[in-house]
Amino acid sequence: MTRTPKPPRAAANPPCPHAMSDLSDLSDLSDLASWQAYGGSVVGADHRRSGRCNQDAWHLQRSERAVIGVVADGCGSAPHSEVGAWLGARIWTHTLAQLLDEGPHPIQPTDPELWSRACARSLDRLAALVNTLPGSSAAIVHEALLFTLVGFVLTPTQLVVHAIGDGVVWLDGQRTELGPFADNRPPYLAYGLHGPTPPVTIIHAVAPASVECLIVATDGATQLRGDIPLAQFAAPRYLAHPHAITRQLAQLNRERLEIDWSAEYVERSHGQLADDTTLLVLGRAPGRPA
Numbered sequence: 001m002t003r004t005p006k007p008p009r010a011a012a013n014p015p016c017p018h019a020m021s022d023l024s025d026l027s028d029l030s031d032l033a034s035w036q037a038y039g040g041s042v043v044g045a046d047h048r049r050s051g052r053c054n055q056d057a058w059h060l061q062r063s064e065r066a067v068i069g070v071v072a073d074g075c076g077s078a079p080h081s082e083v084g085a086w087l088g089a090r091i092w093t094h095t096l097a098q099l100l101d102e103g104p105h106p107i108q109p110t111d112p113e114l115w116s117r118a119c120a121r122s123l124d125r126l127a128a129l130v131n132t133l134p135g136s137s138a139a140i141v142h143e144a145l146l147f148t149l150v151g152f153v154l155t156p157t158q159l160v161v162h163a164i165g166d167g168v169v170w171l172d173g174q175r176t177e178l179g180p181f182a183d184n185r186p187p188y189l190a191y192g193l194h195g196p197t198p199p200v201t202i203i204h205a206v207a208p209a210s211v212e213c214l215i216v217a218t219d220g221a222t223q224l225r226g227d228i229p230l231a232q233f234a235a236p237r238y239l240a241h242p243h244a245i246t247r248q249l250a251q252l253n254r255e256r257l258e259i260d261w262s263a264e265y266v267e268r269s270h271g272q273l274a275d276d277t278t279l280l281v282l283g284r285a286p287g288r289p290a
Contacts, residue, residue, distance in 0.1 A: 040245025
């Protein structure tokens with residue numbers, strides 16, 4: 001397919017100009033070493049019961065000037081959306097890393113131009129992939145390349161949390177749920193391959209020095225509340241081991257049998273997370289001061 005570039009609409013909730021910072025001063029890049037991030041994912045109970053795979057993905061990338069992380073959620077009604085989520089998470093983080101590292105005076109993470117260029121370059125890379133495959137490009141996009149994105153860009157002076165589509169963001173106790181959208185149709189980046197590019201929504205743009213912990217998650221995490229809060233993953237132990245998040249999610253979603261011997265009755269619990277659930281936790285590495 002040949003993609004005709006169509007610029008995205010203006011970013012929702014654009015940051016104020018005074019929030020921008022100059023990344024040309026690299027003297028404080030060592031501050032990024034004090035930050036740690038890990039991710040985890042679990043297939044939803046409904047998908048497990050129906051024999052479907054986990055359609056979520058996540059990816060983390062460190063560049064010279066930033067730490068970038070994203071979670072991606074493939075469209076549930078598409079037959080191969082786990083492919084798009086896996087590819088999309090990697091393309092998006094790699095594209096942002098490239099843009100933030102380019103030139104002696106790179107683009108700022110609060111500059112709307114970063115997000116329009118990230119969308120355009122990511123879509124070009126998706127289009128190049130589609131061009132290598134036989135069949136209708138529209139069918140390929142709708143069967144495999146529809147995914148949402150919720151992520152962060154961390155530089156020494158800015159933490160910017162962004163999204164295309166639905167999901168959940170938790171920042172030091174402040175929880176933000178994105179969506180649901182009309183007709184359960186969130187915006188997908190790949191819509192830009194055949195139409196207008198959806199906007200990137202800026203959720204937070206803050207100074208890292210004011211942050212203790214950030215969690216970004218796919219919309220399956222909307223079920224993490226009440227007795228099983230999303231905030232539990234802000235505990236330091238989830239930044240101490242790369243598999244701690246996945247282990248806890250698996251524990252929450254394991255099947256359980258309760259047997260009432262007197263009534264000769266067996267009740268099966270299929271897990272507490274019906275939908276695929278994926279999250280990234282970002283915070284200060286254990287033992288590292290702010």
